[in-house]
Amino acid sequence: MTLTSSVVAEVIGGDQGDSPRPPPCAIVIFGATGDLTGRKLGPALYNLMVDGLLPEPSVIIGVAREAMTSEEFANKMLRKVSEHSRREIEPAQWERFAAKLDYIVGDFTQPDTFERLGARLAAADARGCRANRLFYFATPPSVFPTIIEQLATHKLIARLAPDASGPACRVIVEKPFGRDLATARSLNDLIAGYLDESQIFRIDHYLGKETVQNILVLRFGNSIFEPLWNRNHIDHVEITAAESIGIEGRGAFYEATGVVRDVIQNHLLQVLALIAMEVPASFAPDDIRDEKIQVLRSIRRLKPEDVAANAVRGQYRGYRTEHGVAPDSNTATYAAMRVMIDDWRWQGVPFFLRAGKSLAERVTEVAIHFKSVPLVLFKHESAGEALQHAVLTLRIQPEEGISLRFVAKVPGDRIAVGNVLMTMTYADAFKRPISEAYERLLLDGMRGDATLYTRRDSVDRAWQLMDPIIHAWDAAPGVPEYEPGSAGPAAADELIARDGDTWRPLGT
Numbered sequence: 001m002t003l004t005s006s007v008v009a010e011v012i013g014g015d016q017g018d019s020p021r022p023p024p025c026a027i028v029i030f031g032a033t034g035d036l037t038g039r040k041l042g043p044a045l046y047n048l049m050v051d052g053l054l055p056e057p058s059v060i061i062g063v064a065r066e067a068m069t070s071e072e073f074a075n076k077m078l079r080k081v082s083e084h085s086r087r088e089i090e091p092a093q094w095e096r097f098a099a100k101l102d103y104i105v106g107d108f109t110q111p112d113t114f115e116r117l118g119a120r121l122a123a124a125d126a127r128g129c130r131a132n133r134l135f136y137f138a139t140p141p142s143v144f145p146t147i148i149e150q151l152a153t154h155k156l157i158a159r160l161a162p163d164a165s166g167p168a169c170r171v172i173v174e175k176p177f178g179r180d181l182a183t184a185r186s187l188n189d190l191i192a193g194y195l196d197e198s199q200i201f202r203i204d205h206y207l208g209k210e211t212v213q214n215i216l217v218l219r220f221g222n223s224i225f226e227p228l229w230n231r232n233h234i235d236h237v238e239i240t241a242a243e244s245i246g247i248e249g250r251g252a253f254y255e256a257t258g259v260v261r262d263v264i265q266n267h268l269l270q271v272l273a274l275i276a277m278e279v280p281a282s283f284a285p286d287d288i289r290d291e292k293i294q295v296l297r298s299i300r301r302l303k304p305e306d307v308a309a310n311a312v313r314g315q316y317r318g319y320r321t322e323h324g325v326a327p328d329s330n331t332a333t334y335a336a337m338r339v340m341i342d343d344w345r346w347q348g349v350p351f352f353l354r355a356g357k358s359l360a361e362r363v364t365e366v367a368i369h370f371k372s373v374p375l376v377l378f379k380h381e382s383a384g385e386a387l388q389h390a391v392l393t394l395r396i397q398p399e400e401g402i403s404l405r406f407v408a409k410v411p412g413d414r415i416a417v418g419n420v421l422m423t424m425t426y427a428d429a430f431k432r433p434i435s436e437a438y439e440r441l442l443l444d445g446m447r448g449d450a451t452l453y454t455r456r457d458s459v460d461r462a463w464q465l466m467d468p469i470i471h472a473w474d475a476a477p478g479v480p481e482y483e484p485g486s487a488g489p490a491a492a493d494e495l496i497a498r499d500g501d502t503w504r505p506l507g508t
């Protein structure tokens, strides 16, 4: 039995202060009529403007193949932003936002698209954007090379000067960054042929989530956790990204991607790196990214013959009848894996990762399971109820917060122990809405701060780790099915049971 107690944290200090508005800038979105722009980028840019964080002046130029006027584009954005924005649309604010929107119909393979884009960018410069440019690649990855080559041919991008002078010119590249190590490397080489690494922003929106950023503050801003954060005190770590939704009409994308490329190679490995990394020298972008890559380098790479014992997959029943999915699809919509980090801090501590679609609950969390106490002292008192080990849970979403499960004496005239739960939620503690990850990331892109973006070496290493699993699964068709609304395939339970552990039930 676990008793629950909710703790309302009182926040003392911690005022954010004024965030500096980035310098004037033109934002160009390739793939402007797509799902990502409507659900995430449009709402993020609108909310940034309302919060006074969008540059002044700034223009937002959408580029896509769908024929429409700039006015029709603005109307489409209004519908999408109204649907997905974290705050209601205010007509006066929307008018201000719509005045920034512009649209270009065009095929990315056609030079004329980029000639017209060049003319609009020149007009934006004349309005005060000072040739500062942020290009967002919100298209399928297959088109990235064409866009970057066209931008270079038309001299719309320029490598940063050695003394870093001159206008800002940056590209934000959506994930998945490549399909495997080889394609990621060739895409990295291609972009590096035109731009400096400091101009390349590889987005992983998990890094923009407040709760993910809080991992480092929790670990390094409190003296009570760090001394315990190692193999001497931690038994195992669970990292879960469970979604209750299916693939939501993204059949063609998902068929080519699958769960490992979609969320594990990027989101989950990035969260793992933040949980496992050493103390950085400072919060400067490269100090943090240097420590994260050390973790990824220390992760044991699976040999083909080890994949079956350390990684399992599943596909939700009904996936094969989704639009855009092959009737004999071998794509995994669920994966669980046991990851070992061969370094001094974590030697021998398994990290269990799981992610999937169409599961019982939507929950993303990290659970740190501490070692059990020696049972000698409690062998009689705990009879009837197993004395459970302490668990610190970092709830990334929803109901963002942190909870600690530990044992306490059950009131009464004898020593009896029960498990209790102490919980802090962001909603109670901070009493203010949490910004969307894309807001923070777009803002950082405009400011040129790459701390929350992934560096080339970390993308490479993540593929090195995932490629053996992807290849083994591609070579062995026959992905097992699981029931939609369940906790995933039975094989995942067997995987964790081999270490004597069980997954946390979804949603608790």
Ligand code: BG6
Residues within 6 Å of the ligand: 243, 262, 263, 364
């Ligand atoms: C995206 C994936 O990167 O992350 C989606 O492509 C997934 O398939 C999404 O649904 C989950 O993001 P969030 O922020 O809702 O956890």
